[in-house]
Amino acid sequence: MITVKNLNKSFNGHRVLENISVVFETGKTNLIIGQSGSGKTVLLKSIVGLHDADSGEVWFEDTLFNKLPFLEKKVIRSEMGMLFQGSALFDSLTVEQNVQFPLDMFTNKTNEEKIERVNFCLKRVNILNSNQLFPSELSGGMKKRVAIARAIALNPKYLFCDEPNSGLDPLTAIVIDELIKELTMEYSMTTIINTHDMNSVMEIGEKIIFISKGLKCWEGDKNEILISDCGPLNDFVFANSLAKRLRSEYRK
Amino acid sequence: MIKFLTLVGNYFILLKKVFSKPEKPSVYYKQTMRELVFLGLNSVGIIAIISFFMGAVITLQTAYNTENPIYPKYLIGLGCRDSMILEFSSTISALILAGKIGSNIASEIGTMRVTEQIDALEIMGVNSASYLILPKLVATIIFNPILTLLAIAVGITGGGLAGWFSGVVTPESYIYGIQYEFIPYYITYSEIKTVFFAFIITSISAFQGYYVEGGSLEVGKASTKAVVYSSLLILLFNVILTQLLLS
Numbered sequence: 431m432i433t434v435k436n437l438n439k440s441f442n443g444h445r446v447l448e449n450i451s452v453v454f455e456t457g458k459t460n461l462i463i464g465q466s467g468s469g470k471t472v473l474l475k476s477i478v479g480l481h482d483a484d485s486g487e488v489w490f491e492d493t494l495f496n497k498l499p500f501l502e503k504k505v506i507r508s509e510m511g512m513l514f515q516g517s518a519l520f521d522s523l524t525v526e527q528n529v530q531f532p533l534d535m536f537t538n539k540t541n542e543e544k545i546e547r548v549n550f551c552l553k554r555v556n557i558l559n560s561n562q563l564f565p566s567e568l569s570g571g572m573k574k575r576v577a578i579a580r581a582i583a584l585n586p587k588y589l590f591c592d593e594p595n596s597g598l599d600p601l602t603a604i605v606i607d608e609l610i611k612e613l614t615m616e617y618s619m620t621t622i623i624n625t626h627d628m629n630s631v632m633e634i635g636e637k638i639i640f641i642s643k644g645l646k647c648w649e650g651d652k653n654e655i656l657i658s659d660c661g662p663l664n665d666f667v668f669a670n671s672l673a674k675r676l677r678s679e680y681r682k
Numbered sequence: 683m684i685k686f687l688t689l690v691g692n693y694f695i696l697l698k699k700v701f702s703k704p705e706k707p708s709v710y711y712k713q714t715m716r717e718l719v720f721l722g723l724n725s726v727g728i729i730a731i732i733s734f735f736m737g738a739v740i741t742l743q744t745a746y747n748t749e750n751p752i753y754p755k756y757l758i759g760l761g762c763r764d765s766m767i768l769e770f771s772s773t774i775s776a777l778i779l780a781g782k783i784g785s786n787i788a789s790e791i792g793t794m795r796v797t798e799q800i801d802a803l804e805i806m807g808v809n810s811a812s813y814l815i816l817p818k819l820v821a822t823i824i825f826n827p828i829l830t831l832l833a834i835a836v837g838i839t840g841g842g843l844a845g846w847f848s849g850v851v852t853p854e855s856y857i858y859g860i861q862y863e864f865i866p867y868y869i870t871y872s873e874i875k876t877v878f879f880a881f882i883i884t885s886i887s888a889f890q891g892y893y894v895e896g897g898s899l900e901v902g903k904a905s906t907k908a909v910v911y912s913s914l915l916i917l918l919f920n921v922i923l924t925q926l927l928l929s
């Protein structure tokens with residue numbers, strides 16, 4: 431469980447996050463949704479400590495994470511996996527070396543054990559026979575999946591995904607969403623996903639918070655989202671004409 | 683002024699991060715070997731070619747400036763030797779390497795920053811500054827002094843060959859000249875400078891790359907700045923070190 435209390439963050443006097451408080455639950459896919467530029471990435475990075483919050487608290491279980499000194503943060507970080515908006519695979523390493531990297535860095539496994547784990551993770555995300563390829567030789571969807579494999583290599587307790595399916599076709603996007611959801615349940619991780627894709631929201635939105643202009647406007651699940659009376663959220667959810675038509679049919 | 687002080691402050695904060703305890707020495711060792719090849723071995727060619735031609739030019743110029751028979755011919759070899767050892771092998775090579783490996787380091791690290799690869803390292807709990815920069819520092823500090831020796835040897839050879847083929851000096855008097863009143867300390871002096879310059883090139887370029895914000899445009903700017911700033915600092919430290927070491 432990750433608890434955020436009264437989190438504030440600004441850049442050069444420009445307020446990006448305002449007083450965000452939220453609880454992210456274990457074993458569930460927690461979604462942060464909002465328009466482009468609303469502060470989702472900044473919120474996620476403030477939670478994991480890549481940005482320093484101006485004020486507020488971030489708790490991992492009962493540890494106050496954001497006030498820990500660097501070395502103690504590292505201990506909790508070894509339990510985190512993160513999928514970045516642009517995949518962030520290491521260009522100079524092959525697929526296999528990318529997934530193996532955290533194992534090299536933080537375990538004392540033998541080479542055979544590491545390769546076995548790497549192949550297990552790659553198989554889990556359905557990347558086969560591509561071990562020796564470089565990231566530049568992969569498609570966008572494959573990169574995301576390799577990045578997921580790298581993120582779960584050390585069996586993390588916490589998984590963070592920044593727009594796991596942006597730039598993917600709807601089918602591949604759903605495959606990735608399902609994969610993240612399955613992994614979350616299988617290993618009972620605490621998973622936080624940033625997205626502005628309504629398909630994902632409807633597929634895997636077990637707990638959803640909606641951010642608009644740095645404020646948390648709404649919190650609920652995928653069933654409640656269709657009947658909320660929060661104005662900005664409705665604009666977001668029913669942005670396209672298909673959704674608007676469905677809503678008017680539904681209301682009749 | 684405040685901006686400048688912040689910059690200097692950030693530079694030293696980064697250095698402190700670079701020199702903290704490595705997570706996994708074996709991984710660092712492997713990285714250092716890789717950097718020795720990328721930053722070191724891959725520079726052998728350019729340094730050899732440039733030194734060869736510099737040696738040749740210095741010899742010819744010394745020869746044409748000392749045509750008056752009152753100057754003994756061995757002065758030509760001596761002139762080439764001392765220019766190569768004192769300035770060329772360390773300072774000029776360092777300026778060339780600032781262009782080659784400096785821009786390489788800044789753009790590599792800068793690209794990793796803007797594509798969130800550095801964030802990915804941090805989130806795993808890796809000290810990204812140390813992991814990315816320390817192996818490069820160690821590799822250049824080990825290898826650049828070897829490049830300096832190479833530059834001296836190749837440059838003096840190039841000078842001899844140019845003198846011989848153009849007929850401005852006989853091989854015998856050239857060889858006599860390069861041995862005449864040889865001061866071994868000059869080599870030490872040159873190597874000390876090289877180590878300082880290697881540190882400047884790598885740390886300044888890495889600093890420029892590490893704090894890039896934005897996209898590929900900013901990475902390009904950072905690598906230009908890396909070359910400019912490290913070249914300027916090399917010239918400045920050349921004066922300071924020469925005063926300290928030779929006076």
Ligand SMILES: Nc1ncnc2c1ncn2[C@@H]1O[C@H](COP(=O)(O)OP(=O)(O)OP(=O)(O)O)[C@@H](O)[C@H]1O
Nearest residue numbers: 441446464465466467468469470471472473515626
């Ligand atoms: N490093 C930074 N420095 C200054 N401002 C920043 C920085 N990072 C983000 N911002 C600002 O914070 C705001 C929120 O950005 P953020 O990246 O969190 O949006 P987002 O919700 O993730 O959008 P998207 O869906 O497009 O990824 C933007 O106005 C952006 O300009």
Ligand SMILES: [Mg+2]
Nearest residue numbers: 470471515592
């Ligand atoms: Mg974002």
